[in-house]
Amino acid sequence: AAANLAADDFVGISFWIISMALMASTVFFLWETQGVSAKWKTSLVVSALVTFIAAVHYFYMRDVWVATQTTPTVYRYIDWLLTVPLLMIEFYLILRAIGVASPGIFWRLLLGTLVMLIPGYMAEAGYINITVGFVIGMLGWFYILYEIFYGAAGKAAETVTSEAVKFAYNAMRWVVTVGWAIYPIGYVLGYMTGTADQESLNIIYNLADFVNKIAFGLLIWYAATSESQPMS
Amino acid sequence: AAANLAADDFVGISFWIISMALMASTVFFLWETQGVSAKWKTSLVVSALVTFIAAVHYFYMRDVWVATQTTPTVYRYIDWLLTVPLLMIEFYLILRAIGVASPGIFWRLLLGTLVMLIPGYMAEAGYINITVGFVIGMLGWFYILYEIFYGAAGKAAETVTSEAVKFAYNAMRWVVTVGWAIYPIGYVLGYMTGTADQESLNIIYNLADFVNKIAFGLLIWYAATSESQPMS
Numbered sequence: 001a002a003a004n005l006a007a008d009d010f011v012g013i014s015f016w017i018i019s020m021a022l023m024a025s026t027v028f029f030l031w032e033t034q035g036v037s038a039k040w041k042t043s044l045v046v047s048a049l050v051t052f053i054a055a056v057h058y059f060y061m062r063d064v065w066v067a068t069q070t071t072p073t074v075y076r077y078i079d080w081l082l083t084v085p086l087l088m089i090e091f092y093l094i095l096r097a098i099g100v101a102s103p104g105i106f107w108r109l110l111l112g113t114l115v116m117l118i119p120g121y122m123a124e125a126g127y128i129n130i131t132v133g134f135v136i137g138m139l140g141w142f143y144i145l146y147e148i149f150y151g152a153a154g155k156a157a158e159t160v161t162s163e164a165v166k167f168a169y170n171a172m173r174w175v176v177t178v179g180w181a182i183y184p185i186g187y188v189l190g191y192m193t194g195t196a197d198q199e200s201l202n203i204i205y206n207l208a209d210f211v212n213k214i215a216f217g218l219l220i221w222y223a224a225t226s227e228s229q230p231m232s
Numbered sequence: 233a234a235a236n237l238a239a240d241d242f243v244g245i246s247f248w249i250i251s252m253a254l255m256a257s258t259v260f261f262l263w264e265t266q267g268v269s270a271k272w273k274t275s276l277v278v279s280a281l282v283t284f285i286a287a288v289h290y291f292y293m294r295d296v297w298v299a300t301q302t303t304p305t306v307y308r309y310i311d312w313l314l315t316v317p318l319l320m321i322e323f324y325l326i327l328r329a330i331g332v333a334s335p336g337i338f339w340r341l342l343l344g345t346l347v348m349l350i351p352g353y354m355a356e357a358g359y360i361n362i363t364v365g366f367v368i369g370m371l372g373w374f375y376i377l378y379e380i381f382y383g384a385a386g387k388a389a390e391t392v393t394s395e396a397v398k399f400a401y402n403a404m405r406w407v408v409t410v411g412w413a414i415y416p417i418g419y420v421l422g423y424m425t426g427t428a429d430q431e432s433l434n435i436i437y438n439l440a441d442f443v444n445k446i447a448f449g450l451l452i453w454y455a456a457t458s459e460s461q462p463m464s
């Protein structure tokens with residue numbers, strides 16, 4: 001650490017907690033691949049990639065915050081640019097494992113991701129207007145929601161018979177709806193209404209990453225283990 | 233390390249020993265998952281997460297201590313905030329593996345953890361009165377003890393037939409009673425009666441972490457291996 005964490009730096013403490021939790025989750029998802037059936041293994045590995053990439057970025061972000069008390073926006077978006085497409089791959093993988101996915105699902109979700117994140121970054125970094133970045137970003141997110149609820153992915157999911165896959169797909173879909181909503185809410189409070197300062201904005205984004213990276217992976221793990229080892 | 237360990241810095245030496253022991257335990261628990269039956273694997277992985285998270289924090293705490301000879305309270309509590317809930321998950325997992333757990337058990341134990349640790353931190357960091365923090369923290373701990381002895385977890389444990397699970401549950405319960413008691417004792421000696429200085433307080437907490445993290449995991453490992461590979 002470039003500097004020591006102060007006992008009253010609660011934003012720094014939240015960075016610290018989350019970076020360790022992400023590291024631990026990575027170990028957990030990787031090791032738990034041992035106990036699940038073949039079709040779930042790749043999904044767990046990808047969950048581990050998400051938490052691993054995020055952990056590394058969080059270690060940098062934490063140091064930036066602790067040393068300078070400024071928002072590490074560029075690291076955050078680099079992290080999202082890698083991890084959000086991986087989360088989209090999870091939807092594809094889970095449908096592919098039961099033979100109902102087409103690659104087009106993945107490409108459309110990736111497109112939605114880029115439309116959501118790139119304008120968001122350009123606005124937070126000051127290249128484009130805050131409201132313009134927000135509106136375009138929202139369209140990207142809505143496009144993702146459309147695809148997983150009503151588009152080809154949503155339709156493919158309707159044909160699923162496995163209870164565990166159904167549970168996972170459904171839960172993942174709600175994470176993308178409710179868990180992801182925290183980011184644009186933070187953005188509005190932080191940049192548009194001015195109600196949230198940098199401290200609060202970082203705590204909000206950190207909390208959101210906890211839900212959307214760790215809890216998301218745990219849902220997949222839960223579905224995978226409940227199907228793989230019928231408890232007796 | 234920001235500074236070198238002095239030959240007479242016994243607190244520093246204890247930090248050093250424990251951080252390495254935690255690292256080694258992590259490797260041990262992870263690799264030993266290979267040899268145990270499916271239902272014990274997750275418990276061992278979670279034991280590894282506890283020692284892994286603690287190891288990383290101990291490396292930081294050790295450096296803070298060696299460089300400044302001051303107590304790294306904030307790192308200790310961040311560590312506890314992550315590892316104590318994981319220890320509570322162990323109770324849940326061991327009961328879930330044999331099909332007698334309800335998720336409510338986990339949530340109540342998590343609640344007890346937060347009531348125990350947050351006031352403890354607030355008091356040690358100077359936000360609230362030392363005695364108030366102690367009394368509320370004790371209530372949280374008693375609530376955990378109630379749950380694992382007489383509450384839903386305790387009742388579920390009574391229905392267990394596997395000798396190994398019974399042994400593990402019972403031993404874990406005694407660790408939470410006797411091993412955990414070291415922390416409030418250290419707190420009383422360090423902050424309330426003034427009999428223990430910062431050196432002693434750190435040695436006491438370090439020793440307690442050794443028992444409650446490493447020995448706790450070893451008990452689970454012992455139960456897992458005695459069931460998985462009946463020695464012959």
Ligand SMILES: CC1=C(/C=C/C(C)=C/C=C/C(C)=C/C=O)C(C)(C)CCC1
Nearest residue numbers: 083120134137138141180183184187212
């Ligand atoms: C809609 C919207 C946003 C949404 C960001 C999201 C939803 C990020 C999700 C990140 C995740 C899930 C990371 C997990 O690994 C921005 C760019 C803040 C601002 C523009 C409008």
Ligand SMILES: CC1=C(/C=C/C(C)=C/C=C/C(C)=C/C=O)C(C)(C)CCC1
Nearest residue numbers: 315352366369370373412415416419444
């Ligand atoms: C009751 C009580 C305490 C208990 C702390 C405990 C029991 C910590 C346990 C930590 C463990 C088990 C870590 C292992 O990974 C405090 C907060 C010192 C002070 C307030 C009263």
